[in-house]
Amino acid sequence: MSAAETAHAGTAAWDWVTGVAQWGVDNWSRPGEPDRGIRPRLVQHMRLAYVSIGIGLALALPLGLACARWTRLYPPVLTGVNVLYAVPSIALFFLMLPYTGFSEWTAIVPLSLYTLVILLPNVVDGLRQVPDHVRQAAVAMGFGPLRRLVAVEMPVAVPVIIAGLRVASVATISMVSVASLVGLGGLGQLILTDGFRRQFDAPIVVGILLTVALALVTDAVLVLAQRRLTPWARRDRSRRARAAAPVGER
Amino acid sequence: MITFEGASKHYPDGTVAVDGLDLTVETGATTVFVGPSGSGKTTSLRMINRMVEPTGGTVRIDGRDVRDQDPAVLRRSIGYVIQQAGLFPHRTVLDNIATVPLLLGWRRAKARARAAELMELVGLQPAQARRYPHQLSGGQQQRVGVARALAADPPVLLMDEPFSAVDPVVRTTLQDELLRLQQELHKTIVFVTHDIDEAVRLGDRIAVFRPGGVLAQYDAPERLLAEPVDAFVESFIGYDRGVRRLSFFPARELSPRQDTVFDDQTRAEDAYDIAAGHGSPWVLVVSAEHMPLGWVGTEQLARVPAGVPLGDLDLAPYGHTFNVGTDSLRAALDAAVLSPAGLAVGVDDDGRVVGVVSQDDLGTAIWSVTE
Numbered sequence A: 001m002s003a004a005e006t007a008h009a010g011t012a013a014w015d016w017v018t019g020v021a022q023w024g025v026d027n028w029s030r031p032g033e034p035d036r037g038i039r040p041r042l043v044q045h046m047r048l049a050y051v052s053i054g055i056g057l058a059l060a061l062p063l064g065l066a067c068a069r070w071t072r073l074y075p076p077v078l079t080g081v082n083v084l085y086a087v088p089s090i091a092l093f094f095l096m097l098p099y100t101g102f103s104e105w106t107a108i109v110p111l112s113l114y115t116l117v118i119l120l121p122n123v124v125d126g127l128r129q130v131p132d133h134v135r136q137a138a139v140a141m142g143f144g145p146l147r148r149l150v151a152v153e154m155p156v157a158v159p160v161i162i163a164g165l166r167v168a169s170v171a172t173i174s175m176v177s178v179a180s181l182v183g184l185g186g187l188g189q190l191i192l193t194d195g196f197r198r199q200f201d202a203p204i205v206v207g208i209l210l211t212v213a214l215a216l217v218t219d220a221v222l223v224l225a226q227r228r229l230t231p232w233a234r235r236d237r238s239r240r241a242r243a244a245a246p247v248g249e250r
Numbered sequence B: 001m002i003t004f005e006g007a008s009k010h011y012p013d014g015t016v017a018v019d020g021l022d023l024t025v026e027t028g029a030t031t032v033f034v035g036p037s038g039s040g041k042t043t044s045l046r047m048i049n050r051m052v053e054p055t056g057g058t059v060r061i062d063g064r065d066v067r068d069q070d071p072a073v074l075r076r077s078i079g080y081v082i083q084q085a086g087l088f089p090h091r092t093v094l095d096n097i098a099t100v101p102l103l104l105g106w107r108r109a110k111a112r113a114r115a116a117e118l119m120e121l122v123g124l125q126p127a128q129a130r131r132y133p134h135q136l137s138g139g140q141q142q143r144v145g146v147a148r149a150l151a152a153d154p155p156v157l158l159m160d161e162p163f164s165a166v167d168p169v170v171r172t173t174l175q176d177e178l179l180r181l182q183q184e185l186h187k188t189i190v191f192v193t194h195d196i197d198e199a200v201r202l203g204d205r206i207a208v209f210r211p212g213g214v215l216a217q218y219d220a221p222e223r224l225l226a227e228p229v230d231a232f233v234e235s236f237i238g239y240d241r242g243v244r245r246l247s248f249f250p251a252r253e254l255s256p257r258q259d260t261v262f263d264d265q266t267r268a269e270d271a272y273d274i275a276a277g278h279g280s281p282w283v284l285v286v287s288a289e290h291m292p293l294g295w296v297g298t299e300q301l302a303r304v305p306a307g308v309p310l311g312d313l314d315l316a317p318y319g320h321t322f323n324v325g326t327d328s329l330r331a332a333l334d335a336a337v338l339s340p341a342g343l344a345v346g347v348d349d350d351g352r353v354v355g356v357v358s359q360d361d362l363g364t365a366i367w368s369v370t371e
């Protein structure tokens, strides 16, 4: 390549970057079309992801408690959750349509169920991770079963549950985009509607970058939350991980 | 007083963990349950706080059947210490210790003040209050475990192999501290171990369990070592029970000799004349303050040029010493056996040499006290 050609290529790449950035700035919000700008889609993406994760956690906690307590429940429940996860997300979104129409529930219900495949085993493992001698000591000091659960087993499980939340969050934030096929999907809409259908790079690039950024920020918030909530678990993650290594199932 | 009246535990799978246990644990004393693994010690211990419900017989505390009390309430009045300490990993040392007072409904400030008091009692530094259990050594964790068990000042303390998982040096320290605590607190302690040495050190009374959960012998430690009831107990105690028994006889019975002890300014030829005069093969050299420095052979003194003081010679290390006022005959025998000269160095509370004891003298003393 000659110097002139290199310079030309450089200029072209630079033009492309500024073009994408310009598109992003211009379309951040569109005064005439309130749902079609980047910002409303980012907001919808966050809402779909966070509500799904929240519902997933709200389901995983009681389900996990039950499975940790009645251990025979766990294998069938886990199998059920895994089977559900094997159903392609597009199929589930379309299956939801007759019931929830084009409301956000069409995306939220399947996404919540998907988080269970990660959250449920983490809740169960977290609760099981309480060493037997710690549980025995609690009993011997006069903790009843409920108090033991709330004051000992749940707090000790928190690091493992948050570890699950981190994986589930990234997975969900990425999967929200698929729901653009049923007219939802937040940032996925930028990629599918504005980008793919119109053969135009800028919305695709902006969509990807914002999705990745959202995943990173969410993960960082969870890491900070973990530090705040469990100052006692800050060291030797490797040892903890080994202690929590899969036992039996999983 | 804790009484077992025909207490049994038969598991549905046919295992007989404890079989018709009749035993009275004295108030304010340390009772040790000792026996091989699986002989029902833990099961018996847990009958006291209802972590195990007997399938037959009764357990009473001060005459009251434990089954008449709510288990959780009963347990808050009984301290419990286990092998791995069982500390709550998510709570600081201080909050771990405050656990039972908080369960009993104390105000947080009061519970924490009490916990701080206990940290001092069990020999923990105040700076460790805000640490988490994983930041402590095994020995420190056990101290926290003991402090936590004592926090609500329960009259009864159950300890299940609490020192088995720490290294021998730390174990000895913890045993000493338990003895010191007990002198101060006079709790009713039931202590489980599989280590007969630990049982003999700590117990006012020792219950030996045999496999199948049967009580084999229940006696004071000296009687147990002197008169094991049968072959099982004798073999469980071990071959060196004779030596171990010496722990119960004070070294005060001995008369240490001073005639082979010289200070480091003594000239070698003078020491030689005296030592050779009464046929001692070794001479102990001490400082002006009477602190031990080391041994030198009488033979060697003969070869030293005239006028050299003992302090300038190469001395063999003096090894272990024993305290003439507080140690037992066993410690004295140990010191003699481990000494390069075969002589035990007796010292006073400040570590100053009182005199030396030969194995012959020890043998005579042992013979006379154990007869």
Ligand SMILES: Nc1ncnc2c1ncn2[C@@H]1O[C@H](COP(=O)(O)OP(=O)(O)O)[C@@H](O)[C@H]1O
Pocket: B011, B013, B015, B016, B017, B018, B035, B036, B037, B038, B039, B040, B041, B042, B043, B044
């Ligand atoms: N839940 C249980 N089911 C059946 N057998 C048990 C159970 N718990 C303990 N055992 C048996 O009871 C016996 C006594 O146990 P244990 O009291 O723990 O002994 P030790 O503390 O003296 O080692 C052992 O043989 C043990 O295997």
Ligand SMILES: [Mg+2]
Pocket: B041, B042, B043
């Ligand atoms: Mg045991």
